[in-house]
Amino acid sequence: MLRFFSPSYISAGFVAVLVGYTGAGAIVFQAANAAGASPEQISSWLWAVGLGMGISSLGLTLYYRQPVLIAWSTPGAALLATSLPGIPMGDAIGAFIFSSVLLTLCGVTGLFQKIMTFVPQSLASALLAAVLLRFGLDAFVALEADVLMVGAMVIVFLAAKQFLPRYVIPLTVLTGIVIALAGGQISAVEAEFTLTRPVFVMPAFEITTLIGVGIPLFIVTMASQNVPGIAxxxxxxxxxxxxxxxGWSGFTGIVLAPFGGFAFNLAAITAALCMSPEVHPDPARRYPAVIWASVFYCLAGLFGAAITALFIAFPAALVMAIAGLALLSTIANSLDAALKVEAERDAAILTFAVTASGMTLLSIGAPFWGLVIGMSAYLFRKHFTQAIKE
Known part of the structure; x- marks a missing residue:
């Protein structure tokens, strides 16, 4: 039981939630505003996504004894921010439910499992490395913005990596927070810590909104979130x-959509923070980090806007540095796995390059196209080689 309170578990869970809220929390606000949500409804959206992520992550992690982290769909929120203006709130909720039903069906029918079984490990690793690359690079963009704080974090990170590998992330986080506090960089939070009250909105199912909002929300959530998540x-x-x-993340969306839970999916970036070797050398003993992340997510949901304001009070350079440094090991291991098999190397590097480019085509993000182009190259070489042998 005492091991559960290890600083490496607590800090990994905290950093995962911190990165999630500071990196994409503002997009959820924008999406809710685009739907014409009142302040009470915006708080309800935060309640729904926080509790939805926390409870589903906790349940799945305890059941499988593996680090399964559920997150909101960040590209989905960005899509909603541009597509919801002028659409009645009830119709928007109906689109959320429709998208979640499609996600649930994808899980129940086993279709997603079949697709991912078909994808080689090298391509999945290349996809993950590319998705995480921006965060690794941003750590050193942050160094340019704040040499003292981020420089000290890098030094502590490298020293702890050699002498205290179990406490790399806690010590790095603590260093950044102490220097930020000393420099007055963490702004005061003016918010009341009161429990958020959920607001129910009766869904309406307008066919044009289901097609124009629900289906694109389903596609971007599957392609840009669930594929990297399983990778x-x-x-x-x-x-x-x-x-x-x-299936369970989709079902969570069905239940919480009337309260603003627009889309739930597998986490990739924040999940990688809870799966790194710094959490625990033994992969089988890393899942408590997700349990702590679940606790922090539930607190963020229960106290809604107040907790979000607390997370946003951290300086951007601190968050960028924490995320980037914490993900370096995962990026390195993923690149190693992606390029290990020579016959799959060309397909893997294509997957990596397209995904890392950040391109968007037909309103679908780069992870999907990276996988499509990489798989095309992989299958072409496989069948071409087989044809020559015959």
Whole structure:
């Protein structure tokens, strides 16, 4: 029981939630505002996504004894911020439910599991490395912005990596917070810590909104979130079946959509923070980090806007540095796995390059196209080689 309170678990869970809220929390605000939500409804959205992520992550992690982290769909929120203006709130809620039903069906039918079983490990690793690359680079962009704080964090990170590997992330986080506090960089939080009251909105199912909002929300959530999410699990050696995870995250969305839970999916970036070797050398003993993340997510949901304001009070350079440094090991391991098999190397590097480019085509993000182009190259070489042999 005492091991559960290890600083490496607590800090990994905290950093995962911190990165999630500071990196994409503002987008959820924008999406809610685009839907014409009142302040009470915006708080309800935060309540729904916080509790939805926390409870589903906790349940799945305890059941499988593997680090399964559920997150909101960041590209989905960005899509909603541009597509919801002028759409009645009831119609928007109906689109959320419709998208979640499609996600649930994808899980229940086993379709997603079949797709991911078909994808080679090298391509999944290349996809994950590319998704995480921006965060690794941003750590050193942050160094340019704040040499003292981020420089000290890098030094502590490198020293702890050699002498105290179990406490790399806690010591790095603590260093950044202490220097930020000393420099007055953490702004005062003026918010009341009162429990958020959920607001129910009766859904309406308007066919044009279901097609124009619900289907694109489903596609971007599957392609840009769930594919990298399962790739993160596989790249770290976890064999939890994909379909139940997709099914349960979709079901969570169905239940919480009337309160603003617009889309739930597998986490990739924040999940990788809870799966790194710095959490625990043994992959089988890293899942308590997700349990702590679940606790922090539930607190963020229960106290809604107040907790979000607390997270946003951290300086951007601090958050960028923490995320980037914490993900360096995962990026390195993923690149190693991606390029290890010579016959799959060209397909893997294509997957990596397209995904890292950040391109968007037909309103679908780079992870999907990276996988499509990489798989095309992989299958072409495989069948071409087989044809020559015959």
């Amino acid at each position: 993160a699990l596989r790249a770290h050696g976890y064999d939890v079946p994909a379909s139940p995870l997709i």
